[in-house]
Amino acid sequence: MDKNTKMFTFGILVLVSLVFAILPLIIGYAVGPFGSFVFALVAVIFAILAFSVKYYDYLVLSFVHMKKGTAVVSSDDPFYMAPNGNAVVVRGETLVYASAFVRIPIYESASEMQPEDKFEFASLFAKVATISKTPMKLSVQLYIINKDDYIRKITDKLNQVQEVYNQLSNQPGTPADKTERINGEVTMWHNLYDSVNKTRSQTLAAYAMVSAVGGTEEEAINIAVIRAEEIAAGISSVLGITASVAREEEILVMLEPDHMIPSRTVDEMMQYKSSEQTTV
Amino acid sequence: MDNEALIYIGVTLISGALVLIGAPESGFLELGVVIIAILGMVLILVIYFADFLVFPIFTKIARITIIPGKDYSIPPSEDAIIKFSGGIYYATGYLTANIYNYVFAQEEISEEEKANITAAPDKWERAVMNLNFPFKFNIVSTSQEIQKYRDELEGKRGLLQFQYSKEVSNSNANPMTLRDIERRMNVVQARIDRLGGGERPIDTMLYFESTAVGVSEKDAMDALTTQLDKIQTIFNGFDLSIVRVVGREMYLLHKLNYSLPDVEQLKATFQTQR
Incomplete structure (x- = not known):
């Protein structure tokens, strides 16, 4: 809710509250004690509702239209990707909000730094937080690498080599050393598959986010991307790296939980949990 | 408390006060009205200071699920x-x-x-x-805003300098008080120097x-x-x-x-x- 609508809603609710609060004083003799009591109760309820608008304006209409204990604030996607894939867009009541993201590629570990380098790095990172004149969000995210494609390639290769081995095994007159070599290759791909599947691979990524507001989607996206590019330049200068504006899949990993945790990892976790429950 | 909060609290508490004033009209239910009005005003203040306590209790009791967007939900807790x-x-x-x-x-x-x-x-x-x-x-x-922040700091520094000179001119100057004022002046001066060094x-x-x-x-x-x-x-x-x-x-x-x-x-x- 924008500020004016919020104040208007508050005004209506508090007016109703004041009217019901005053009614016992004006017509209390006519409605009797029970009537006055009901007016007082309604006045207090509306006063609480009016005050609640300060914090819960986004829920007012949802509660009015609530069905079966479910209050729907919005049934739309929380955001959608900009046509160029370089920002995300959120539509407000009258304005459009766009946010762009800047990748901050830091590949150096503290274990590789001298003490004075660590002090400098910590100080420089604090300086990065002061780069933007508009609100900025700096995030460091640990997420699981999506190995689905890589695992699929290993599986395809394993199946291919297994097929060759099966054919050679069934073929009479095949030299033993050839069969042995192919068998070794099957074992190698098997071991690689097990090794890659055994542990989750995680990565730490840092990024900055800035937003802009505009009357149209194009205006908001352009301003957001310009701000992001300025910040990328500032961060690159401060940290001595090449920061860049993130796109599409990189953005989705930062925003969507199902991109942050790939489906294959989820399957493994579910299998592990169900095997634990079976054992118990 | 900012102006907006003052308006919200002030106006709603006025409504509560009017309910209290009209309580005698409820005859034998006067005590009930007084209790409701006081509870209402207390609840408003509790919501202001600690709505993170009140709202989850309300949604848990009423078993309300909130849908903030497609595929998303916020459970009653x-x-x-x-x-x-x-x-x-x-x-x-x-x-x-x-x-x-x-x-x-x-x-x-x-x-x-x-x-x-x-x-x-x-x-x-x-x-x-x-x-x-x-x-x-x-x-x-x-x-x-750098200038606004600098002005605040310089105002603080001026006040501390005044307190320091006042304490020094006191015949029974307390050394601990002087040291404390000096330390606070150093803190403010360090912040002014950091602004001068380009930090925002x-x-x-x-x-x-x-x-x-x-x-x-x-x-x-x-x-x-x-x-x-x-x-x-x-x-x-x-x-x-x-x-x-x-x-x-x-x-x-x-x-x-x-x-x-x-x-x-x-x-x-x-x-x-x-």
Whole structure:
């Protein structure tokens, strides 16, 4: 809710509250004690509702239209990707909000730094937080690498080599050393598959986010991307790296939980949990 | 308390006061009206100071689920945001990460403080290595107006100088008081020097975010609680006050993933640290 609508809603609710609060004083003799009591109760309820608008304006209409204990604030996607894939867009009541993201590629570990380098790095990172004149969000995210494609390639290769081995095994007159070599290759791909599947691979990524507001989607996206590019330049200068504006899949990993945790990892976790429950 | 809050509280309490004034009209139910009016006014103040307590209790009792967007839901406990996708529940929760005030009191970097800053990257990496689940550490920063901040600091410095000269001219000058005023003047001067060195003052808000998965909503939320507890344990050594975020603020932090409000809205919604 924008500020004016919020104040208007508050005004209506508090007016109703004041009217019901005053009614016992004006017509209390006519409605009797029970009537006055009901007016007082309604006045207090509306006063609480009016005050609640300060914090819960986004829920007012949802509660009015609530069905079966479910209050729907919005049934739309929380955001959608900009046509160029370089920002995300959120539509407000009258304005459009766009946010762009800047990748901050830091590949150096503290274990590789001298003490004075660590002090400098910590100080420089604090300086990065002061780069933007508009609100900025700096995030460091640990997420699981999506190995689905890589695992699929290993599986395809394993199946291919297994097929060759099966054919050679069934073929009479095949030299033993050839069969042995192919068998070794099957074992190698098997071991690689097990090794890659055994542990989750995680990565730490840092990024900055800035937003802009505009009357149209194009205006908001352009301003957001310009701000992001300025910040990328500032961060690159401060940290001595090449920061860049993130796109599409990189953005989705930062925003969507199902991109942050790939489906294959989820399957493994579910299998592990169900095997634990079976054992118990 | 800002002007807006004053208007909200003032007007609604006036309504409560009018109910109290009209209580005698309720005859034998006067006591009931007085109790309702007082409870109402207390509830309004409790909502103002601690709505994160009141609202989750209300949604739990009324079993209200909130849908903030497509595929997302906020359960009645108001302590997680759940996404249902591909047959799996993803539960996301938040923790504040406020820096303790005594850290802000430090202005000159003592050798001990320098050692802490030098050790910070190692501590951070060790903490991350102990966490084997997805999480995010977020810093939302907003710049202050440099001149306005400088004027505030120079005003403080002037006041302290006045107090110092007044104490010095006192025949029974207390050395401890003088030392305290000098220390506070050094703190303010250090901040002015940092402004002069090109640093921009900022307001910040720090928080953690983590996501857990489960085949059911309960599984995901239990896993999330375990993860958040682990983050709290591991990051306890960082001079941070870490508390789980619930209710309205959790929803607003979730919205920060997609767009950042302007400075006024940010300050109206959250408390920031300078």
